[in-house]
Amino acid sequence: MASYIIxxxxxxxxxxxxxxxxxxxxxxxxxxxxxxxxxxxSTNMLRTVGKKAALITLLCDILKGVVSIGIAxxxxxxxxxxxxxxLVQIAGVCVVIGHTYPIFFEFRGGKGVxxxxxxxxxxxxxxxxxxxxxxxxxxxLTKMVSAGSxxxxxxxxxxxxxxxxxxxxxxxxYLIFSVIMALIVAFNHRENIKRLLNxxxxxxxxxxx
Numbered sequence: 001m002a003s004y005i006i007x008x009x010x011x012x013x014x015x016x017x018x019x020x021x022x023x024x025x026x027x028x029x030x031x032x033x034x035x036x037x038x039x040x041x042s043t044n045m046l047r048t049v050g051k052k053a054a055l056i057t058l059l060c061d062i063l064k065g066v067v068s069i070g071i072a073x074x075x076x077x078x079x080x081x082x083x084x085x086x087l088v089q090i091a092g093v094c095v096v097i098g099h100t101y102p103i104f105f106e107f108r109g110g111k112g113v114x115x116x117x118x119x120x121x122x123x124x125x126x127x128x129x130x131x132x133x134x135x136x137x138x139x140x141l142t143k144m145v146s147a148g149s150x151x152x153x154x155x156x157x158x159x160x161x162x163x164x165x166x167x168x169x170x171x172x173x174y175l176i177f178s179v180i181m182a183l184i185v186a187f188n189h190r191e192n193i194k195r196l197l198n199x200x201x202x203x204x205x206x207x208x209x
Contacts, residue, residue: 003079004090011068011091015098015115018105019060020045027053033108040102041110043145043204058114061099065118068095073170085172092119092177096184111188113149116181120156124168127159143203146192153185 020040024032028049033040035048042061046054072091076084096112096119121128131152139148157178165171186193195201 003075003082003087007072007075007087007091008094010071011094012098012103014064014068014071015095015100016102016104016109017064018099018102018109020057020110021105023053023057024049037202039110040105040108042114046204061110061114062118062121064095064099065092065115065120066122068092069119069122069169076170083172084170085168085174088123088170088172089174089177092116092123093180093184095119096181100184100188111149112185113153116153116185119181122169123174124163126163126167127156130159131156139204144196144201145204146189146201147196150186150189150193150196153182156182 018040020032020042024030024035024045032044032048036044037047038044042054042058045057068091069088072087073084076082076087096115098109099112099115100109101107102109117128117132120131134155135148135152137148138151139145142148157175160175160178168174192201
């Protein structure tokens with residue numbers, strides 16, 4: 001039990017390191033949460049700070065997911081009599097929760113898409129790549145990041161049903177985990193979903209506002 005609690009705390013702490021806030025303050029002198037959409041994520045960084053800051057933020061947010069899962073795997077290999085797959089799943093959920101509700105930044109974070117991508121790519125690179133390509137295609141066609149993010153999140157549990165356990169870095173049952181991750185991303189995009197349904201969602205722009 002201690003191992004599960006430890007990885008939950010570590011993953012949440014890693015997720016709570018909000019790079020968009022750190023980099024917006026460093027590069028632009030303001031808190032990204034006070035500009036644009038108010039979201040602490042790479043899309044709002046692109047709109048309010050610029051391409052370079054957005055790219056760095058995106059890579060760092062992906063890395064949070066990768067590092068958290070990597071630590072979970074390491075603990076699973078060191079500690080005896082633990083469910084390695086469960087450790088990985090706890091790490092994945094907690095790092096995204098940390099990203100969304102960061103204890104270091106007033107519990108006002110991002111939507112967890114980039115961090116979720118890092119998790120997926122490490123847990124199962126096939127699913128991660130499929131979701132990434134699918135999201136990018138939707139984003140290009142609609143010019144809306146939220147549409148690609150939400151639809152890719154929905155696709156994740158579906159792919160989990162068809163891709164065998166042998167392709168996972170730690171074999172196990174990931175269906176419930178995939179549903180939880182999809183629900184977290186969808187919940188974090190609830191306002192975007194409303195705007196998508198109303199036809200008022202903002203389209204992505206590569207120009208600094």
